[in-house]
Amino acid sequence: MILQNLHCHTTFDDGADSPEAMVLAAERAGLRSVGISLHCPIPGEDDWCCPADREPQFLDALRALKEQYAGRIEVFCGLEYDTRAARRSVPPYDYIIGSCHFLGGHAVDNTPAEAEALIAQFSSPDRAAEAYYAQVAALAAMEEISIVGHFDLLTKYDERKSLYDPASPAYRDAAFAAMETLCKAGKIFEINTGAISRGWRTTPYPAPELLRHLRSLGGRICICSDAHAVDGIVCAFDAAEALARESGFAEYQVFDGRDFVPAAF
Numbered sequence: 001m002i003l004q005n006l007h008c009h010t011t012f013d014d015g016a017d018s019p020e021a022m023v024l025a026a027e028r029a030g031l032r033s034v035g036i037s038l039h040c041p042i043p044g045e046d047d048w049c050c051p052a053d054r055e056p057q058f059l060d061a062l063r064a065l066k067e068q069y070a071g072r073i074e075v076f077c078g079l080e081y082d083t084r085a086a087r088r089s090v091p092p093y094d095y096i097i098g099s100c101h102f103l104g105g106h107a108v109d110n111t112p113a114e115a116e117a118l119i120a121q122f123s124s125p126d127r128a129a130e131a132y133y134a135q136v137a138a139l140a141a142m143e144e145i146s147i148v149g150h151f152d153l154l155t156k157y158d159e160r161k162s163l164y165d166p167a168s169p170a171y172r173d174a175a176f177a178a179m180e181t182l183c184k185a186g187k188i189f190e191i192n193t194g195a196i197s198r199g200w201r202t203t204p205y206p207a208p209e210l211l212r213h214l215r216s217l218g219g220r221i222c223i224c225s226d227a228h229a230v231d232g233i234v235c236a237f238d239a240a241e242a243l244a245r246e247s248g249f250a251e252y253q254v255f256d257g258r259d260f261v262p263a264a265f
């Protein structure tokens with residue numbers, strides 16, 4: 001059983017439930033620890049990011065929850081950094097997830113229509129994928145980032161592969177190159193089930209072929225739900241574990257408050 005989830009959202013960003021409700025849901029689900037990951041403030045994006053003036057309140061709330069639930073479930077205070085945000089240092093966050101939600105003026109994961117508009121702007125799916133993975137690869141240079149969020153987020157609305165062709169040489173080369181750069185920098189890749197709880201996919205991502213490549217590189221994974229409500233807190237964790245095992249992984253990474261350490265499935 002997976003014992004930790006480090007990726008979820010609350011009413012401080014675009015989540016539906018409070019941090020305490022998410023902690024209680026995680027405890028009920030049998031997790032030993034949970035990390036609440038705040039969408040970092042981005043000017044003009046307050047509808048889904050934490051407004052900058054609310055960030056101190058979030059940090060206070062998490063400090064209180066850590067104390068309140070000590071001995072029951074360990075609570076970590078995380079940040080989901082976006083490549084469009086201002087660069088920031090680690091403290092006071094326990095860990096940082098690095099994600100790319102924007103490309104060429106479009107949101108990558110806002111609506112299916114916008115995902116199509118993004119491709120149109122780059123004139124082809126392969127060119128869009130090359131631009132996206134180049135941006136994701138740039139996270140390697142940011143030492144403070146531990147986890148790469150939803151590595152192939154491009155496929156959120158594309159489980160049937162009608163938008164992208166992940167088997168095309170251009171797509172695969174771009175994805176593999178980014179993966180290799182991030183691996184060399186020691187980044188951990190999450191298996192993310194968030195698109196399942198939100199009804200867009202039936203399987204977690206990254207794609208199996210990407211995970212197999214990651215395994216061949218000696219890469220590391222963690223399992224995250226990217227939950228935006230209490231009922232998604234451990235959504236499809238069994239499917240994520242199965243995908244990891246089928247891709248050759250015997251362990252996943254768990255944050256212990258200081259470092260990431262391996263845990264066997």
Ligand SMILES: [Zn+2]
Nearest residue numbers: 080099149150
């Ligand atoms: Zn994200």
Ligand SMILES: [Zn+2]
Nearest residue numbers: 007009080226
């Ligand atoms: Zn997220």
